[in-house]
Amino acid sequence: MKKRMSGFPLACAMICATATLAPAAFAATETIPVTGALTTSELTGTVTVVDQERRMLTIQTPEGTFEVIHVPDQVTRLDQVKIGNKLTINQTDAVVVDLQKGPGTGSVSVTKETVTERAPGNKPGGTIVNTMTRSGRVEAVDKANSTVTVRGPTQTQTYTVRDPALLNSVVPGDGVVLTYMHVLRGEVKFR
Template sequence: MKNMKFLVIAALAAIPPAAWAQPQSVEVTKAPGQATIKGTTRVTATVQNIDPATRSVLLKPQNGKIVEVQVGEEARNFDQLKVGDVVTAVYRQSLTLSLQKNVGATASTEEQPIMERAPEGGKPGGTVGRQVTIVADVVAVNPNSRTVTLKGPKGNTVDLKVEDPAQFANIKKGDQVQAVYTEALAISVEPAVKK
C-alpha cells in the first residue's frame, strides 16, 4: 500500500492540476435500480531531462509548463527512460449505485487496492488505484423533497436527492444501496518518435 501511495503521488505531481478539473469524457448509464457515472482524463507529457542520481525527471505536458517528478525505487525500469519519450497518464473514476431489495446484508465498507507494475526490462509504467464498496441502509424516504436518507456502516447518514421519478418510486425504507467507487491511474511510456 505504501508503494501504491507513492506512485500515485508521483504520477499526480506530473500532471497539471487543471487537467484534473474536468474529465475529458463522462458517461452516465441508468437501469432500473442502478445508475453509473464514469469519467476519464488523459494527459501526455514529453521527457525533457533525466537525472539518474536523484531519479528525477522533467516532463513537459501539452500546456508547456515543465514539471519535475521524483521517481521512487519502487518504479521498475527507470534506466529504460529516455529523453523524448512520451509519458501518458490516464485517470479513470466510476461510481455505481445499485438498489438492493430484501438482501438483509449488514451495512459495510470494503476497500481493495489496484496495483500493476511494468514488467522487468520494459519501459516504466503501471496502474495504481482502489475500489471501495459501501453498503448502506435506506432509513427514510421523503416523497416531498424526493430525497432518500442512507445510513452507513459507521452510523453516519447522508441525504441523496433522486431526480429520476421512476428510480425514486422504486426505493423503500428498509432497502439497501450498494455504492462501488473505483479510481485508477495508469502510466505508460512510449519511445520518442524517430524523425
C-alpha cells in the first residue's frame, strides 16, 4: 500500500469548505485557513473471492497477501465483479480547519453528505465522497497557556495551539469549521 501527500485535493477541500456559505454571508465573513492534512493510499490486487450477500471482496496483492474489503452499499455493480478481475482502490482522507470571523459565524452544527459518481463505461468503477463538516464557536482564548476552548455540537473542548501567534487573531465568538473528506475511488479491470 503506497501513501503519498498532495496539495491539490487539499486546496479543493478548502474551496469546498467555504463554498457552502451563503453569498451574502460570505461577503461579510472572513475565512482563514488554519491547518490541513491529506493522506492517500492505493490498494491493488486480483479478486479471489466475491461474497455478494455480505458485500465483501477478497483480493490477493502483488506481494501475495490477501486483503478483505467491505464494499459500501453505494456500489451498485458488485454482481459484475468476478474472480480473476484486477481491482484498484484509491483512498484519500483530507482534513481542513478554518477560522471564520464576522457576523453570522460561530454556529454549532454537524453536516454530512455522501456523493456517488459512477465511472463511465461497462466496467464497475466510480467514486464515493463522504464529507463531514463540524462547526463550533470559540468560547475562550488563553494566550499564556497557548490554548483555545471551542464549543462543538456535542461537547466543549480545550485545544493546545502549536503556534501561539495564531491566537493573536482569535477572539471568543469566532467560528471554527473542521471539514473532513473521505474519497474512495475504485476501478475493476476484466481479464
